[in-house]
Amino acid sequence: MNIIINDQAAAWYKREMDLKPGDFVRFYVRYGGCSTVQSGFSLGISTEEPTDAAVKTEKDGITFYIEEKDVWYFDGHDLSVSFHEQADEPVFNYDK
Numbered sequence: 001m002n003i004i005i006n007d008q009a010a011a012w013y014k015r016e017m018d019l020k021p022g023d024f025v026r027f028y029v030r031y032g033g034c035s036t037v038q039s040g041f042s043l044g045i046s047t048e049e050p051t052d053a054a055v056k057t058e059k060d061g062i063t064f065y066i067e068e069k070d071v072w073y074f075d076g077h078d079l080s081v082s083f084h085e086q087a088d089e090p091v092f093n094y095d096k
Contacts, residue, residue: 001074003027003057003064008083009090010059017047021061024049028066029073037075037094 013025026046033042050056056065066079077094084091 001055001066001071001076002078003055003066003081004078005057005059005064005081006083007059008085009081010062010064012083012088012090013045013064014060014062017045019047019062023047023062025062025064026050026067027064027070027079029070035073035094037077038073041073043073043092 013019017025019025024047026048028044028046029041030044031041035042050063050065050067052068053065054068054071056063058064066074074094077096080093080095082091082093083089
């Protein structure tokens, strides 16, 4: 499993969450919402530091990660985060 985040999405997170180099963005499972990989669940984000990161990637000094306890949600898919310019927001894609 991998996290792939494009430059525009990383810049959006930095701007919207006022992130600085050395900060963290956690993708975590939350109950409710809509997803193409797990019905009834969706992704949330927070800025907490990792305690048991299963996968992580760094972009522009920011570490994006997923904790071990949330890996089940991805069902063997990579998380690809791109940016939708018209909506001005990140888009999550799940790639096998």
